Amino acid sequence: MPTPGVSIRHDDLLSALHREGVETLVSGFTACPGLFYATSAQDGILSRLRIPGGILNSKQCQAIAEIADMQGGGYVDVTNRANLQIREISQGISSEVLQHLQNLGIGSHNSAIDHIRNIMTSPTAGIDPEELIDTRPLIQSWDAYLTEHSELSALSAKFSVCFDGGGKVSVSDRLNDILLRAELINTQVYFRLYLSFIKSQPPINTGIILLPEQCLSVLAALADVYLKHTDIQLRRKPRLQAVINSLGWENYLQQVEQRLTFTLQRCQPSPTTKEAGFWHIGIHPQRQENLFYIGVVLPLGRLTSQQLRCLGNLAAKYGSGTIRLTPWQNLLITDIPQQCVIDVQNHLTNLGLDFTVTNIQSTLVACSGKRGCAASATDTKSHALALADYLKNRVQLNRPINIHFSGCAKSCAQHHTGDITLLGVSDRNIESYHIYVGDRDSLEQFGQKIYQDVSFIELPARIEQMLTVYKNHRLHHDESFTEFVNRYETTQLKQLFKIPNICVYLPSSVVVN
Numbered sequence: 001m002p003t004p005g006v007s008i009r010h011d012d013l014l015s016a017l018h019r020e021g022v023e024t025l026v027s028g029f030t031a032c033p034g035l036f037y038a039t040s041a042q043d044g045i046l047s048r049l050r051i052p053g054g055i056l057n058s059k060q061c062q063a064i065a066e067i068a069d070m071q072g073g074g075y076v077d078v079t080n081r082a083n084l085q086i087r088e089i090s091q092g093i094s095s096e097v098l099q100h101l102q103n104l105g106i107g108s109h110n111s112a113i114d115h116i117r118n119i120m121t122s123p124t125a126g127i128d129p130e131e132l133i134d135t136r137p138l139i140q141s142w143d144a145y146l147t148e149h150s151e152l153s154a155l156s157a158k159f160s161v162c163f164d165g166g167g168k169v170s171v172s173d174r175l176n177d178i179l180l181r182a183e184l185i186n187t188q189v190y191f192r193l194y195l196s197f198i199k200s201q202p203p204i205n206t207g208i209i210l211l212p213e214q215c216l217s218v219l220a221a222l223a224d225v226y227l228k229h230t231d232i233q234l235r236r237k238p239r240l241q242a243v244i245n246s247l248g249w250e251n252y253l254q255q256v257e258q259r260l261t262f263t264l265q266r267c268q269p270s271p272t273t274k275e276a277g278f279w280h281i282g283i284h285p286q287r288q289e290n291l292f293y294i295g296v297v298l299p300l301g302r303l304t305s306q307q308l309r310c311l312g313n314l315a316a317k318y319g320s321g322t323i324r325l326t327p328w329q330n331l332l333i334t335d336i337p338q339q340c341v342i343d344v345q346n347h348l349t350n351l352g353l354d355f356t357v358t359n360i361q362s363t364l365v366a367c368s369g370k371r372g373c374a375a376s377a378t379d380t381k382s383h384a385l386a387l388a389d390y391l392k393n394r395v396q397l398n399r400p401i402n403i404h405f406s407g408c409a410k411s412c413a414q415h416h417t418g419d420i421t422l423l424g425v426s427d428r429n430i431e432s433y434h435i436y437v438g439d440r441d442s443l444e445q446f447g448q449k450i451y452q453d454v455s456f457i458e459l460p461a462r463i464e465q466m467l468t469v470y471k472n473h474r475l476h477h478d479e480s481f482t483e484f485v486n487r488y489e490t491t492q493l494k495q496l497f498k499i500p501n502i503c504v505y506l507p508s509s510v511v512v513n
Contacts, residue, residue, distance in 0.1 A: 116157060295357075432456065
């Protein structure tokens with residue numbers, strides 16, 4: 001078998017696997033799963049398909065659905081980096097199937113870098129009426145560069161790059177090592193460079209602006225300096241932020257500039273970041289005349305194989321043959337002629353899928369939970385679905401509320417602060433949650449802690465009360481939940497959210513130990 005840390009290409013990997021009679025590589029290189037670097041999970045083998053920019057065509061949808069049916073659990077999960085995960089794989093994916101997927105353009109052509117985090121961009125790249133530049137060519141160029149440079153496989157698997165085209169559907173608040181965000185300066189479109197310095201915080205403005213044609217050279221130099229200061233013998237590679245903090249960001253950028261044929265241009269201050277949110281859900285006009293996209297709500301990011309097949313077929317029949325995965329674990333069907341929008345809506349309804357932004361599930365996030373991960377204290381996915389079922393006829397919202405279920409403090413499903421975060425804990429086999437809200441003046445990872453050890457049977461009524469108080473006490477219709485709670489001290493929130501007589505909710509689909 002190949003030696004961990006050694007860069008090899010896909011053909012070499014397949015040959016090694018075939019010689020040894022192994023159908024898939026499980027945790028052979030990294031704890032971060034990929035297509036060629038599967039990982040053992042609580043519910044079987046987990047394989048993650050890296051989808052640069054999140055765009056899949058209809059043929060790819062059919063192939064993935066087939067694998068999920070034949071070798072997985074009959075479903076796929078969209079991740080917070082617009083990847084796809086296939087879970088519950090029992091015997092691994094054969095080398096022939098891996099080759100087929102590669103031929104379809106799924107996964108990297110160079111297996112050595114397959115574990116590097118997915119390249120992120122707005123799911124509306126190229127169709128957003130407000131965007132300054134289409135980032136899809138940059139995604140393709142950077143992915144091709146990674147593919148051609150196997151030495152970058154020695155970097156941390158969490159090395160991440162994001163392009164934001166400056167449109168309405170922003171991804172600039174996502175946690176990435178490097179962010180290039182478009183902005184207009186004196187009628188010229190530039191990309192402003194942001195780098196990650198602080199753990200669990202979005203990248204910070206460096207003051208550097210780049211012309212679009214300079215971006216690839218700067219990314220290559222950033223990666224090269226990172227690699228130079230990485231000990232490739234270490235099993236756990238340092239994150240980029242650790243290298244930057246060790247060198248000092250000015251020293252790091254000086255070493256980057258030494259590798260360039262042009263001088264880095266600086267411009268301050270940066271304009272205010274657009275509000276990032278979930279406004280891609282629903283029916284929206286594209287920048288292309290008479291074409292629309294529909295943002296589809298996926299309950300906890302999950303699609304059955306049959307739904308994935310049907311969505312691929314819908315995209316082929318009514319759109320451009322592609323669907324777009326989002327970092328909010330939903331998806332878009334794009335390029336739909338205006339006269340076909342109602343037909344697509346009807347098909348989505350028949351598939352059991354929704355496309356309304358006020359659907360509580362449009363911004364509901366949960367990790368795999370104790371059924372899929374040994375580190376989880378609670379059955380997060382089951383609890384999240386039960387909460388959504390409880391709230392749907394009790395609280396009507398005019399804007400999304402991001403509720404995040406995390407089975408442990410690692411917060412794998414969502415790396416940023418949510419409106420409401422529910423951190424799973426287990427005491428004497430009772431599955432409970434600490435409840436956090438907002439992020440004002442808090443040293444806590446998840447915001448202000450207002451409750452702890454709330455058992456799941458009490459949780460839905462407490463969340464209902466919190467949302468009802470928010471609706472009744474917000475300053476105006478457009479005040480977000482986080483803006484609302486950030487106006488209060490923790491003790492004030494506890495008093496506001498107090499329930500005189502707590503009721504319990506025990507859906508038949510949820511088992512409480």
